[in-house]
Amino acid sequence: MRHYHIYLLEPEVAANYFGKEWLIFQLFIEGETANTELKEIVQKQIKYIxxxxxxxxxxxxxxxxxxxxxDFYVLNEHYYLDVKALESKAVLKDHGHFITVSASGSYQAETVFFEILRKVNSCFFAVDFGNKNYGWLNPVKQVNYI
Known part of the structure; x- marks a missing residue:
């Protein structure tokens, strides 16, 4: 099963850290694994960005x-998508400061949720702590000045 935490980052952070996503990922990892005192500081940093x-x-x-x-339904403010033909399931939950998407089977159901979120805002950043995956739902286009 895949579990994603999805944060909406400030546009300046998204622009400045395009290509350096591993730094953002490290911050989120520290927010999950740090001791109590450090965890509090890191959580404030995450909230700030x-x-x-x-x-x-x-x-x-x-x-x-x-x-x-x-194949879509809502139950207790959880959004469910169950694509039986492709054996793909996903659940989206809004936690206020971040969104979680839990998915199993093929990637079809979670991709539907990701596509909807990226249309809402281009600065969503997803982190899968269990599989150590991370990235933008909608990659920020980098402007090259010559």
Missing amino acids: SSTLPSLKIRKNLDQTLKMRS
Whole structure:
């Protein structure tokens, strides 16, 4: 099973750390594994570089995009997508300061959620602590000045 924590980072952070995503990942790892005193400091740093989620906009986009699908449902503010034909399941939950997506099977269901989120904002950063995967949902385009 894959578990993603998805944070909406400030646009300046996204622009400045494009290509240096491993530094952001290290910060999130420290936030999960540090001792109590250091963990508190790191959590403040994470809060500083991340934005408040536009929860209403996310819910609206999820509902509008997925309402016609028979494999989509909402239960206790959890958004479920169960694509039986592809053996793919995913659950999205808004925690206020970050979003979690838990998925199993093929990547189809979680990709649907990721596509909706990246249309909401281009600065979403996903971290899968268990598999040590991380990255932008929508890669920030880098401007090259010659």
